[in-house]
Amino acid sequence: MGPGTRLRDPSLRRSLALLRAFRREQDDPEACYSLLARDAADQVEAYDGPVRGRTVVDVGGGGGYFTREFRRRGADGFLFEPDPRELGPEPPEGSVVADGYLLPLADGVADVCFSSNVLEHVADPGTFLSELVRVTRPGGLIYVSFTNWLSPWGGHEWAPWHYLGAERARARYRRRTGRPAKHTLGENLFAVHIGATLRQVRARDDVLVVSARSRYWPFLAQAVTRAPGLREFATWNLLLILRRCP
Template identity: 45%
Template sequence: MVAFTLSHKTATGHPHTHLDQQLHTVFPGFSWGNIRPGHSGGSAGRLQWTTVPDALPLTRAAATLTRSLALLRSYPDEQNNPERFYRSLAEDTAGMISRLCADTGTGPLAGKTILDVGGGPGYFRQAFAAYGAGYLAVEPDQREITAAGLPGAADVRATGQDLPFADATFDVSVSSNVVEHTDRPWQMLDEMLRVTRPGGLVVVSYTVWLGPFGGHETGLLPHYIGGDYARRRYQKINGHPPKNVFGHSLFAVSAARGIAEAKKRAAAGHRLVGLFPRYHPGWAWWVTAVPLLREFAVSNLVIVMAAHDR
């Protein structure tokens, strides 16, 4: 297996840039001058190629270039027309979960109970109902619950890190774009695995910090200079702070960290089903396997796991 070794010393003769600083955010000790071929192993200073499971044929086949372009075109609607944006995203997500269930032999969504951690204003409820699934949302932020004025936006007000449910309660647990908004995302993943029935799917997707959308509404480029800079720039231009404030409600999460956390839980007995870029066509899923490149190219990482028997 090929890997890349990162020295924990700064290379001389290469001045720090804003991008260097952002790479340090996700890879402490990063230095451009000390990337060299290495061997796979357990060193914390190494970036290793990652095997991307290939056993998701229906999910991959549905990940077309047409779909990717449609999702990309909808990005400005998140601020300008959130209802249209989130309804479209909800329909895409429910379809993806349905195909993942089919790919993994866990049966159709119809009749399954779905837990949505960070369900927000409730756009996903209707999308899952169209598949005949039962749906329950958890959301800690009252402002998010009432943002769209939808009835029954969230069934339970709670945090993902402390889900108020018994073990093995749900058939499928889902979290869409929540990881980057909490300072304890992997505790949330543990809780989702706990409340999911043995063999049931846990699907977590999140925005990768060094991808173009890592800064969320602050723009495609400013966050590469720094999260605080992006916040200040946004506030100066718009006269108010962004909804997602770096260090408070927006955090720098790397693709490498998500992959490592998924593998850690797989080593503990859960099954790692798949890792892929959420918005890419299927033929571009390979970017998830390539260290460093994935931080810039993946944009949004999907982690699919199956809960183990207790």
């Protein structure tokens, strides 16, 4: 499919399946993230055609579910993850411990640069995005999704109580579970907003914004991102499909 292809709104059945998987994430991460990986790979191929025989760079892909799925579909998939603990005891083939701010790659080597739910975990989203663009070839696809702060899921494991304040939400999580929260605002979780991010990417002269849409909504997935204010709550998770300019 060409650069102008638009992804149709997915089905309600698909959205419900993902929601059920997310709710079981803690108990069955394998099923949750394997389903999410298949779904994300389908989205990439809807915009850019089959990944078979192409180089796909997965930045911040944690346990490697996305990289495995891209490789299963015939891509040369490579995972760059800064935290060795996230890779687990058996990281997928093509895994490299590396910082997303400074990838050990030459310019323009990737046909597809992929980043799922990472942007909210970096202190400098602009620099991170610039590195994704740098390693993507002219005409190549950049897939970026993130959970924005004002989404009902913005506080991650302590959502939706983040609406009452991060520290209060983290304290509640500890009281309820008996263990400290994984994420701390300002350390490994940051308040990223949709409006500011859209303005930032649209101001760049090295990428074309092909699509900005809710990643999971089954209807009005693009329309919701055009409504200032409302989009910060209703989008849930923003998916950006970018095309590297020549």
